[in-house]
Amino acid sequence: MGRRFVLFAHVLMTILRTVAGVLLVGSVIVNFANIIGRYFFSVSIQWAEEVMLFLMIGCVFLNCGLVGWSGRQIRMDAIVSLLPRPLRAIVELVVTSIIVAALAWPVVSMLAELDQRSQAANIPLVLPQAMLPIGFLLMALLVGIRLCVPRPADTHTLEQPNI
Numbered sequence: 412m413g414r415r416f417v418l419f420a421h422v423l424m425t426i427l428r429t430v431a432g433v434l435l436v437g438s439v440i441v442n443f444a445n446i447i448g449r450y451f452f453s454v455s456i457q458w459a460e461e462v463m464l465f466l467m468i469g470c471v472f473l474n475c476g477l478v479g480w481s482g483r484q485i486r487m488d489a490i491v492s493l494l495p496r497p498l499r500a501i502v503e504l505v506v507t508s509i510i511v512a513a514l515a516w517p518v519v520s521m522l523a524e525l526d527q528r529s530q531a532a533n534i535p536l537v538l539p540q541a542m543l544p545i546g547f548l549l550m551a552l553l554v555g556i557r558l559c560v561p562r563p564a565d566t567h568t569l570e571q572p573n574i
Contacts, residue, residue: 413560420556424477427549431470438466458532465529465539472546479508479550480557500558508551512544519544 445459491499491506522537529536 416556417560420480420553423549423553424480427473427476431473434466434470434473438463438470441466458529461529461532461534465532465534468539469542472542473549475508475546476549476553479554482557504551504554504558508547508554512547512551515540515544515547 441456441459441462445456449455491502494502519537519541522535522540527536528534
């Protein structure tokens, strides 16, 4: 059963890396098109900055799961270090991912309800804002899998596969 969880985690991380890479390449393409337009045609793309920002937000928050899998997520070390090791892992999972995702969800649902849009690109603001809870829930999922599977004795994290 543990091997299936690890295989699922590796497939999910491959998908997340691919999507994040596509978002990053999209941001570079929009930036390049804006540079060409600005310096060669004296016309800039009005919506380019917003789109690049939203693509970068997606890239960053979709990679939260990869950070959680490697055990490098934000920790509350001052308090958590006082807890026993099994309880410490559970508190790290709950505090750093599930609570953040739960607190972000009301903002996302309000933006969806009000149909707020960005000024220049007219993109629904719910899309970039939803990346925060989605990213942290993916981190919770991958950290949960990491905590459930046996870890090598000499390291605190599982090694990344060569995908």
